[in-house]
Amino acid sequence: MNTQLALQDAPFKRIDGKRASARVLSEVAEQVKQLQQQGAQPGLAVVLIGEDPASQVYVRNKVLRAAEVGIYSLEHKLAADTTQADLLALIDSLNNDPQIHGILVQLPLPEGMDETRVLESINPLKDVDGFHSSNVGGLSQGRKVLTPCTPAGCMRLLHDTCGDLSGLHAVVVGRSNIVGKPMAALLLQANCSVTLVHSRSRDIERLCRDADILVAAVGRPKMIKRDWLKSGAVVIDVGINRIASDSGTRLVGDVDYEDVYDQVAAITPVPGGVGPMTIAMLMQNTLDAARMQLSKGE
């Protein structure tokens, strides 16, 4: 069955994540203003361990966006040799800090730290990444909980592009806890038929060719080519791969954008697609977290 997608307000194939993220950010800024008028101020703590340059750029961007929308934010930079006990102590103090409503611990953690242990130590109400098992469980049950930022941003782009997603076949490539699995849960909640494919899948290209919506989140540069897609598919490219180029490095997605362009109804570019939406949804989550905590009198 070849479902014809009703593309809403999408005269262009290129899905503009920068523009969509600006819309989310201005909505958030408006709501932050309303909270401030009631004397409340949402606060976000971003914790970065070690000196990975890419991580430093992301963290700086998060802090800048927070300031733009009126969210108070604090960056905690810890040395690469910080112990897990010290990190857990910091998280404990942030859990108990009434000015902080959102806690984000930048991943990946240094070698030797127990990621599960660290993420589980965050108060689920402050878990703006949505990685705590109680939020993961809530998402899978369809409860309204803090939801991982990247999949939430992808859903927003899909709704903007396609409108109602009911009955569409969505194929998610990649089964990470951070993107693939929560993405599949959100698509299911939006009434898609969902196929989750991964490195062990048999005949992965055939499965992808049946997708009305394809979400690529594998971390392999330009893996998905034209002949993997049916004509008129909508493609969301989560991949952010840094590859060598003439002038240093450049970013490419998991989808070969130029190769597939004529085949698709719409596609997100890299950069300028999902990346900016991830940060916008982090601000939305911080606002939501603040509201939940304030209404509980914390």
Ligand SMILES: Nc1nc(=O)c2c([nH]1)NC[C@@H]1CN(c3ccc(C(=O)N[C@@H](CCC(=O)O)C(=O)O)cc3)C=[N+]21
């Ligand atoms: N606890 C945790 N939560 C995260 O959400 C998280 C994380 N750890 N670790 C690292 C990844 C990566 N990530 C990105 C966010 C925005 C862009 C983004 O805005 N990218 C721009 C380009 C930026 C550039 O030029 O490097 C774009 O795609 O247009 C990229 C990557 C969040 N992550």
